[in-house]
Structures are given as C-alpha cells and as structure tokens.
Amino acid sequence: QSALTQPPSASGSPGQSVTISCTGTSSDVGGYNYVSWYQQHPGKAPKLMIYEVSKRPSGVPDRFSGSKSGNTASLTVSGLQAEDEADYYCSSYAGSNNNYVFGTGTKVTVL
Amino acid sequence: QLQLQESGPGLVKPSETLSLTCTVSGGSISSSSYYWGWIRQPPGKGLEWIGGIYYSGSTYYNPSLKSRVTISVDTSKNQFSLKLSSVTAADTAVYFCARHAVAGTRWFDPWGQGTLVTVSS
Numbered sequence: 001q002s003a004l005t006q007p008p009s010a011s012g013s014p015g016q017s018v019t020i021s022c023t024g025t026s027s028d029v030g031g032y033n034y035v036s037w038y039q040q041h042p043g044k045a046p047k048l049m050i051y052e053v054s055k056r057p058s059g060v061p062d063r064f065s066g067s068k069s070g071n072t073a074s075l076t077v078s079g080l081q082a083e084d085e086a087d088y089y090c091s092s093y094a095g096s097n098n099n100y101v102f103g104t105g106t107k108v109t110v111l
Numbered sequence: 112q113l114q115l116q117e118s119g120p121g122l123v124k125p126s127e128t129l130s131l132t133c134t135v136s137g138g139s140i141s142s143s144s145y146y147w148g149w150i151r152q153p154p155g156k157g158l159e160w161i162g163g164i165y166y167s168g169s170t171y172y173n174p175s176l177k178s179r180v181t182i183s184v185d186t187s188k189n190q191f192s193l194k195l196s197s198v199t200a201a202d203t204a205v206y207f208c209a210r211h212a213v214a215g216t217r218w219f220d221p222w223g224q225g226t227l228v229t230v231s232s
Contacts, residue, residue, distance in 0.1 A: 051216060
C-alpha cells in the first residue's frame with residue numbers, strides 16, 4: 001500500500017483559511033469514511049483533529065473541518081492562528097485485514 | 112486521563128531485534144472497544160503504521176513489515192510490546208504507541224510521546 005498524497009506545504013496569514021488535500025485510491029480514502037487528520041508540532045506526538053472524515057473530537061476548535069470527495073479528503077483550517085503552525089497528516093482505513101495508511105504530511109506555515 | 116508511554120533501548124545494532132514496550136495508565140488495556148497500535152516516524156519523514164493488538168491477543172500488521180513484526184500484550188501489566196527483527200538503518204525512527212479505536216470508527220488517540228530508536232553498530 002502506498003502513502004496517501006499530500007502537498008508538502010501550505011501557508012496563510014493569521015485569520016485566513018488554508019486547505020490541505022489528501023489523495024488516495026478507491027481502496028482507502030474513496031472506499032471508506034474512515035479518514036482522520038492529525039496535527040504534529042515539532043518534537044511532539046501527533047494529536048487527533050478530525051475523524052470519520054468530518055467529525056471533531058471534544059476540545060478541537062471548530063476552526064478545523066474535514067470533507068471528502070471521491071478519493072480525496074481535505075482538511076480546512078479557518079481563522080488561522082499562530083499555534084496552528086504544525087505538520088498535518090491524514091490517515092485512512094484501507095480495509096483487508098485492518099490495514100491503515102498515512103499521508104505524506106503537510107507543513108502549515110502561518111505567515 | 113488515558114496516557115501511554117513507550118520504553119526500550121534507544122540504540123539497536125543492525126540485524127538484531129528492536130524491542131519496545133508501551134505502558135498504558137489511566138485506563139484498562141482490556142477495553143473492548145479498542146486496539147492498541149504502533150506507528151513510527153523516520154527522522155524528518157512521515158508516519159508509518161506498523162500494526163496493533165487487541166487485549167485478547169488478536170493482531171494485525173502492516174503487510175510490508177509483517178514478516179519482521181511481532182506485537183504482544185500483557186494485560187496484567189497493562190502493557191503491549193513491539194518486536195521488530197533483522198533491523199537495518201532504515202528502521203531508525205521515532206516509535207509511537209497509540210490507542211486505536213475500531214468499534215464502528217477508526218482513529219488513533221491518544222499517542223505516547225514517542226521514543227527514538229537508532230539502528231547503528
């Protein structure tokens with residue numbers, strides 16, 4: 001199984017929005033509504049931000065939202081804040097024997 | 112509050128076996144709704160799912176690593192462990208353990224802080 005494809009970088013000014021794409025195949029992203037997104041600050045563990053494509057865990061600001069169309073999922077961060085500067089990874093269930101795949105990661109910079 | 116903590120040697124020689132343990136606190140590893148997983152991240156690179164285990168001992172592995180990976184669980188100690196055999200420099204990474212939800216949903220949360228394992232002679 002191949003890693004899901006994400007753009008290496010994305011950026012925006014404070015208050016603006018940034019959208020990150022996550023492209024897979026019909027065997028993973030397109031086949032299941034089990035896409036999740038993780039935020040990782042340097043030297044820290046990843047933190048769950050979105051699960052099941054668009055659901056937010058308790059405590060995650062509603063500035064973070066997720067969606068999916070076909071084989072591509074997206075994470076949008078609205079009203080960018082300095083603390084949103086981090087690496088973001090998508091992940092998808094890939095079926096057959098409980099397989100999972102992560103994205104290549106996107107570094108979000110707040111200008 | 113559930114917490115996970117990885118432990119084990121930070122340096123492993125090539126061709127040897129990497130062994131790590133994840134200790135779960137603030138909750139029971141025997142919860143029926145969760146698996147317990149391992150994920151790794153080579154320095155400066157992305158995340159790679161390794162595999163996971165249910166408290167009953169049922170396991171699942173990344174097909175690309177399956178021949179070298181063994182994950183086990185010790186419910187009496189609230190721990191689960193990872194063994195990766197025949198390691199090479201390509202296995203140098205930060206290894207994370209995480210709770211893995213599988214009952215009608217799929218996500219990893221929370222994660223341990225991670226432990227760096229370097230493969231070098």
